[in-house]
Amino acid sequence: MTVFDRPLSRRRLLSGAAALAGGGLLLGCTPGAGDSASDLSYWHLMSGGDGIVMAGLVDAVNAMNAGFRAEQTVLAWGPPYYTKLAMASAGGRAPDLAVMHASRIAGYAPGGLLEPWDVDLLAEVGVRESDFPPLVWQKGVYDGKLYSIALDTHxxxxxxxxxxxxxxxxxxxxxxxxxxxxxxxxxxxxxxxxxxxxxxxxxxxxxxxxxxxxxxxxxxxxxxxxxxxxxxxxxxxxxxxxxxxxxxxxxxxxxxxxxxxxxxxxxxxxxxxxxxxxxxxxxxxxxxxxxxxxxxxxxxxxxxxxxxxxDSHTFVLPRQSTVSPERRRHTYQLVAELLKRSVTWAGAGHIPAYQPVVTSTEYQQLKPQSHYVGIPAYVNYDPDVWFSGAGSxxxxxxxxxxxxxxxxxxxxxxxxxxxxxxxxxxxxxxxxx
Structure with missing residues (x-):
């Protein structure tokens, strides 16, 4: 029986949340997911210049009028963010989508705080394993399942x-x-x-x-x-x-x-x-x-x-008590569209993980970004263990x-x-x- 076959104990999740976040405190109330199938809740920890770029990417996707709209919630970097994310999953009020550092996956996936991505549904929206550097893709895999999709390598x-x-x-x-x-x-x-x-x-x-x-x-x-x-x-x-x-x-x-x-x-x-x-x-x-x-x-x-x-900023699916198939499909579409526009994200220095962007003429003309573009081929993340990673x-x-x-x-x-x-x-x- 895997961890996802067992009912999750709220107490078990709550007791581990603070430890996973490196001792951070939960600040304020936890906003829940959007109220309708077309209103997606998206949490991330991008502030400053990164936050401005991410907001622009989300606005661009929303402007497509593709049947959904993403609403951003920006939370404080570090332990407060990771604590809130764990507590939201425990309470069944997690967002539809969240950003997590790749180095934190080992602390969250084993305990049922994240849900695995459906690789077949990802393929339907144009996101495949072959579109990512092998080491970057594999960092999101735990126990044979994909728990995170990298936006970048930094x-x-x-x-x-x-x-x-x-x-x-x-x-x-x-x-x-x-x-x-x-x-x-x-x-x-x-x-x-x-x-x-x-x-x-x-x-x-x-x-x-x-x-x-x-x-x-x-x-x-x-x-x-x-x-x-x-x-x-x-x-x-x-x-x-x-x-x-x-x-x-x-x-x-x-x-x-x-x-x-x-x-x-x-x-x-x-x-x-x-x-x-x-x-x-x-x-x-x-x-x-x-x-x-x-x-x-x-x-x-x-x-x-x-x-x-x-490390890598990655997209994850926090555990929800109930999942709407329509909202979930819209979440996949949101991620796909953000990845396909990530040449804009590269302007902040990050190396896009989605290789069709990296191989584009627009990215190759970026200097000095294109001078270190080969790093994902030999990248080293923190050792995989529950107490390592960004913000720990x-x-x-x-x-x-x-x-x-x-x-x-x-x-x-x-x-x-x-x-x-x-x-x-x-x-x-x-x-x-």
Missing amino acids: PFVLYYNTQHAEKAGVTDAIQAMNSPEAFVEVAAKLQRVTGKHGLSYGYLGDGSQMWRLFYTLYRQTGAEMKLVPGSPAQVDEAAAVKVLGFVRSLLNDTIATRSGDGGTATSEFLHGESGLFFGGVWELPVLKESKLPFDARPIPTLFGQQAAYA DFHKYFAENVQNVYLGSGDPAAGFDGFVQRLNKLLDRPQPV
Whole structure:
């Protein structure tokens, strides 16, 4: 008997909701689904520039007059959003459609908080597995069923100041970097041009920033991290120590500042005080608005194997107590139309998951977006386990043990061991839902 064959206990779902959301609080009342078959309730956590773009996409679909209308509800990013989504499913008042990070699926699908997509009905509206990069599609699969459909991939990348690169004579070298030594050499040459730093990397107080770079480079060594509840974490300590030591070596107040946070790094790069910048593709709108001469590329393969950390915004079907076939079909149509228009979403830096958009002339002309378009072929998401993913405490646990390593006062081996011990305690616990 699968979890979907059993009646869901409201108490069981409620008891797990807060844990799944990383301890976030439920704020306010939970809006329910739309009131008619043509009025679809759509929840997401897109704010700022992303929120404006998403609103435009929804308006464009509504303007089709295709027999339904999507009403957006925008909720606060992080634990509040994921808590509300879990509680709405538990109460039978879930929206017709919601956005969830791919890294959170492992915590929601097993407990019955999501309903699987019907791949045959998806095909009827023009959405097929062959339209997505294999790793991106498979991330939405749990126990043989599809629980999420990716809108995008948003990776951690390397930006560089093209003017500084030309002056330092490293334009070609930036594309050819293939070892830690080569990276340091380029960064040192850029530092001599800027007079301040060669690289901007903000991590202080931000576990996600620490994790994104670490996991990219850790996976480049070929190392894996398997987290299976009931078993100790399977990790490669030697690879982790090597990577942590390398990152710490960059934070020497010459190549990069030892004590920079995200705002410091972005500001420094925008003001031409560094030549390289580790950041997410979501930084792209700010960089473009500044008129800075820059380009972007995947983080170079420094440890032998292509790898890049990323997450994906995905569409999910939260569990509802009753499902109208007509509303459900309209929900499928809504997702299909959003995917087909996602070249607009690419303007915010994200890589569309729907490949007919990626291969279009319109997308290929986008710069620098098309310069890192290959990342989904070797993307690495957070390890699949109930306590990992965006808006959870997983990255915080990493920061608690590794920040002192980056600051220069902690031992890499001891820091990583502390993180693994924390993981093992969580792995010993039963999954909340």
